[in-house]
Amino acid sequence: MKQKEFLNIVMPFKDKVFRLSKRLLVSSEEAEDATQELLLKLWKNKEKLNTYKNVEAFAMTMTKNYCFDRLKSKQASNLSLVHSNYKENGTSLERITELNDSVSKVHQLIALLPEQQRIIIQLRDVEQYEYEEIGKVLDIKPTAVRVALSRARKTIREQLIKQHNYGIK
Structure with missing residues (x-):
């Protein structure tokens, strides 16, 4: 396989690999490293890529496994929390602050979810991704994906409502 063929196969989902890595590892730098590592592994095994039905699903599974390995390693204690700020033009400072708080809260709530639910939300x-594709990546049935996604969304929604109501029912 030539470099051009490889790039045509891999480049369309490179950003998805980065976003999944960032969701799991939190740090942009760690996510960039994970993405680079995955692309290197795919390049080293470029001759085998044609044997896979769905290279993108295979790459996402590799990304998930690599990120879990990183989190389990001793280096995981060095990972730092980095957030990108939400910006919108023409909005008052107060509203921007509220939106930033809400976005940060959603990120925090997603981070508190069980690993499988975090991955499914991402x-x-x-x-x-379609339910069937997520099922293949995580090796579970599409109905289990739907159930886990529903539970994750419900948890996040309940926590956000609780926050916005200041604990008042």
Whole structure:
């Protein structure tokens, strides 16, 4: 396989790999390293890529496993929390602050979810994967993906409502 063929196969989902890495590792620098590492592994095994039905799903599975390995390693204690700020033009400072707080709260709530639910939220709501594709990546049935996604969204929604109501029912 030539470099051009490899790039045509891999480049369309490179950003998805980065976003999944960032969701799991939090740090942009760690996510960039994970993405680079995955691309290097794919390049080293470029001759085998044609044997896979869905190279993108294979790459996402590799990314998930690599990120879990990084988090389990001793270096995981050195990972830092980095947030990108939400910006919108023409909005008052007060509203921007509220939006930033809400976005940060959603990120925090997603981080508190069980690993599987975090991955499902990332793949479905951010990456727009189909239930069947997520099931293949995580090796579970599409109905289990739907149930986990529903539970994750419900948890986040309840926590946000609780926050916005200041604990008052």
